[in-house]
Structures are given as C-alpha cells and as structure tokens.
Amino acid sequence: MKDPMTDIKKSLDATVFKNPQFTAKNKNAVFQKIHKPKKIYVLPSLVGGLLITVLASAGIYFASERLGSESPIASEPTNLTPADIPPINGQGGTQTAPVYAAKNKNELSMLDAETAYEMCVNALTDYYKAIWNGTDIDLDQYIGNENLKEYMQTKVESEYKRYGTLDGKVKQLDIGDWEVKFSDDEMGGYLYLKVPVAIQKHHGGGYGEPTEFFIRNVDGKLAIVDWYTGGKDTYDYLRRGYQQKIDDPDIWNDSEWVKKFKSGTGLFDFEQKVYDRFKLNRDEKELRGLDPISIAKLYVYASYHQDFETVYGLYTDREDHILWSKEEDEEIPLAHRGTPEQILQTFKNIEKGSFVQTGEYEGYIEFYPNGDHEEKSGFSMIKNEDGIWQVAFLPIQ
Incomplete structure (x- = not known):
C-alpha cells in the first residue's frame, strides 16, 4: 500500500514550501503536526481530506508566525500551554487588547476566577517580554490604580535596564499550580491570586518567581489593584520591603505608602x-x-x-x-x-x-x-x- 505521507509531502513541496518566506523552522513545525503519534493514517481514502487539513494548518501556522501572534492563555486554568515568545529586538507589544469583563458587571465573585487568572497570565507574559525582550507593555489594560500603574512603569523601565541588554531573550512561560481566593468587603470584594511562573530562555536555562495579585471589579471590568513578585533580590523584594505581607488590596490608595515611591527623597x-x-x-x-x-x-x-x-x-x-x-x-x-x-x-x-x-x-x-x-x-x-x-x-x- 502506498504511504499517504508521500503524497502529502509532494503536495506541500509544490505549494506552501515553495514560498521563500516559509522557513525551515516553519517546515519543521508542520512535519511535527503530521507525525504526532495520536494520528494514524492507514486508508488511502483519507489522504485527500487529510491533505486539506494539513495545508490549512500550515497556512494558519505560517500566518501566525508572520504576525507575531502569541497566545499564552490555556483553555484550562490548571494546565497552561507554554507560550512561545520570539526573541524580538525593539518594540512590539500586544496587538489586540482583550477585555476582561466581570461575569456580573456590578459585583465580583469566584465566577470571575478563570478570567482573572487569564488576565494575570497575559500581564505576566507581557511583563517578562518587556523586561527581557524589549517589547511594549500596555499597563492600562491590566491595572486599575494609577499609583500602582506608575510604580509598575518604573519597575519595567528599571528591570529592562538590568536585563534587556543581556543575551537571554524569553522563549516561553510555564505556569505551575495557581491559587485563588475570594474575599468580600464593603467595596464589592476582591480576588487574591498566587501564580508561580517559570521563565524559559531561548538559549536554555531560566528561573522561577511567584507573583501575587489582588483583583477588583472596576466598572464591570476586572483590574489588578496590587502586583507583587516575591523572591530574594527581586525589584519588589528590594523596593517594597522583604517583610511585607501581601494582605491589603487597597494599599495603593494609601497616600503615605505611595509617597515612598513618588517622592524623589522617598527611600526604599x-x-x-x-x-x-x-x-x-x-x-x-x-x-x-x-x-x-x-x-x-x-x-x-x-x-x-x-x-x-x-x-x-x-x-x-x-x-x-x-x-x-x-x-x-x-x-x-x-x-x-x-x-x-x-x-x-x-x-x-x-x-x-x-x-x-x-x-x-x-x-x-x-x-x-x-x-x-x-x-x-x-x-x-x-x-x-x-x-x-x-x-x-x-x-x-
């Protein structure tokens, strides 16, 4: 029986692979899709349909490569698919800003946990791309407090000066088992999320950091109202204090706290x-x-x-x-x-x-x-x- 892979390869060689912009990397990715062990091709009658499917997959993959499309969000919150992050030089942040709408525009609850998690993973992805790969980060789409936003902008700029010149571009983020808890209060309640992330580099190696978030419903949209990355020698560890407990979702509304970071004489x-x-x-x-x-x-x-x-x-x-x-x-x-x-x-x-x-x-x-x-x-x-x-x-x- 003739191997159907032969016909598929010939068709690909005559169409998609002829494009000079279709790189060896793209071609290898298509072959990986073809040779996944879950796919078993045994009947010649399947070749026609399979060929269409593979060509469509190749076209979609190629288009996403050229557009720089990246999606770090998993369909299941406890099993995030690693997101490939190309080694970009220069600027180029998120193309389309998603809207993280609350299930009920007038309140927050555990029903919003998965959307909050999705937002936090996107925020972390953009953050690590910004400080290592030099891309833009649109803090407006994530953060709901102007004081926190100003602090985070300074943090990104500072960390880029520290890491951006190194030859260690981020390839992907792997998210571990995350935690979520809802607490009610007079302001409509808040979600606490702890998200452990492992940062993988293009040239091998990496490191891990846990990040804690507080989320509120701000005018029907989920928004980060505190963002703290722990671990020795991290920016937050050094600037905010190594003994700080992350237990106040309204800390960035505290004028005395904010003064430490806004004043030129405010020491960490x-x-x-x-x-x-x-x-x-x-x-x-x-x-x-x-x-x-x-x-x-x-x-x-x-x-x-x-x-x-x-x-x-x-x-x-x-x-x-x-x-x-x-x-x-x-x-x-x-x-x-x-x-x-x-x-x-x-x-x-x-x-x-x-x-x-x-x-x-x-x-x-x-x-x-x-x-x-x-x-x-x-x-x-x-x-x-x-x-x-x-x-x-x-x-x-």
Whole structure:
C-alpha cells in the first residue's frame, strides 16, 4: 500500500514550501503536526481530506508566525500551554487588547476566577517580554490604580535596564499550580491570586518567581489593584520591603505608602537601613553594593532633611576630586544650601534616571526633573578606590 505521507509531502513541496518566506523552522513545525503519534493514517481514502487539513494548518501556522501572534492563555486554568515568545529586538507589544469583563458587571465573585487568572497570565507574559525582550507593555489594560500603574512603569523601565541588554531573550512561560481566593468587603470584594511562573530562555536555562495579585471589579471590568513578585533580590523584594505581607488590596490608595515611591527623597526599605547605619558612623563600607542611583537618593534625602554631615560624608574621597574640606563645609551658610522645596525640585525624578559610565571611575545620572524629556539634568558620580560609588562635589551639571 502506498504511504499517504508521500503524497502529502509532494503536495506541500509544490505549494506552501515553495514560498521563500516559509522557513525551515516553519517546515519543521508542520512535519511535527503530521507525525504526532495520536494520528494514524492507514486508508488511502483519507489522504485527500487529510491533505486539506494539513495545508490549512500550515497556512494558519505560517500566518501566525508572520504576525507575531502569541497566545499564552490555556483553555484550562490548571494546565497552561507554554507560550512561545520570539526573541524580538525593539518594540512590539500586544496587538489586540482583550477585555476582561466581570461575569456580573456590578459585583465580583469566584465566577470571575478563570478570567482573572487569564488576565494575570497575559500581564505576566507581557511583563517578562518587556523586561527581557524589549517589547511594549500596555499597563492600562491590566491595572486599575494609577499609583500602582506608575510604580509598575518604573519597575519595567528599571528591570529592562538590568536585563534587556543581556543575551537571554524569553522563549516561553510555564505556569505551575495557581491559587485563588475570594474575599468580600464593603467595596464589592476582591480576588487574591498566587501564580508561580517559570521563565524559559531561548538559549536554555531560566528561573522561577511567584507573583501575587489582588483583583477588583472596576466598572464591570476586572483590574489588578496590587502586583507583587516575591523572591530574594527581586525589584519588589528590594523596593517594597522583604517583610511585607501581601494582605491589603487597597494599599495603593494609601497616600503615605505611595509617597515612598513618588517622592524623589522617598527611600526604599533597604536604602533607609543603609542611610540609618551610615548616618551613625559615616563609614563608606555601609555603601558597598549600592548602585549610583541609590547613592544619589541618599544624598538628596540627606540634603532635604538638612543633614549636612551625611551630605559631606557621601562626597567622593578621591584626593584629586575633593574641592573643600569638612571644616570649610561646616562654614557654608544655610541660605546657600537651598530650601527643602528647592532640593525636591532640583532632584525630582532622579530615581527614574539612567546611569551613564564615562570612564573607569566616573559617570553621571541622566534624569529629567520636569518629566518632559526636554530639560535634562546630570548628576555626577565618582567611584572610589574601594569600588564604592560616591557623589562628586558640585554634582549637578
């Protein structure tokens, strides 16, 4: 009996495979579909119908490859099909923004659990693509709190600076067993989701992180009102505090909490601890391991609080860069140092800046005090002989 695969291969070679844009990768994927062990081809009469099916599958696959289509959402919430994420250079986020509508526009319940899970997986997929592959992320389609959205935008930008230049593009996400719980309150209730994700790289390797979400019904649509990724040395772990319990769905409505992340002098938990220790002994070893932006934030914080001894202690100790002594610094009139309000305006948005290293031990933080990318400022830094970044005298350029 003639093998029906022979006819199929000839037909494919004469049609789809002739297209020069149909790559070896595409061809291999089609053959994998043909040779799945669940498919058993035994009757010649099936060849015609099978050929049509395979050609249609090939066409759909090829179209999806060219459009960059990616769907990380599983039909069953406990068994997510891994989503292939191509190694994209440049921008290109989600093409069509889905709407995550609540089952009942006026309330939230466990009936919304699967849709909430779907939204969280999409958000995680876009997030890891953004920080590793450099694609856009539309936070508006996921987040229902402006303060959280601003924090997440800063988080994405910061993590892209950390990971985006590495040769480690994300290939797919694998979702483990996730948890969901509904709690009722005076605001209509909220869902808590814990979603463990394993990030797989194109060149092998990867890592895992658990992420916790709070979801509310906002005008009939599901929206994330808190998003925390745990694990040692994660952005949230360092910025929000390693002992924080994720138990308040309204934390981003707390003005005192938000102030920590919106103010240029607002130190993160670990930075505050370093500042408190450094203030006691002015020992530069307390600063070891801090990046230039954290050092600059300590300087701004000390200046804002008129802690001038700490301000001077943060200046460079390289002898050829010292402009005046500590004794001379103590003689500077208060009127010449600037008011707290002036300090805030001068260094506004420095925590969102980018560090540019210009030499073996020199560099500056580029930032935009007005946030409009028109008036740019530079904050000069100098690394001392022990490898610790310090503030240059007269740091503003």
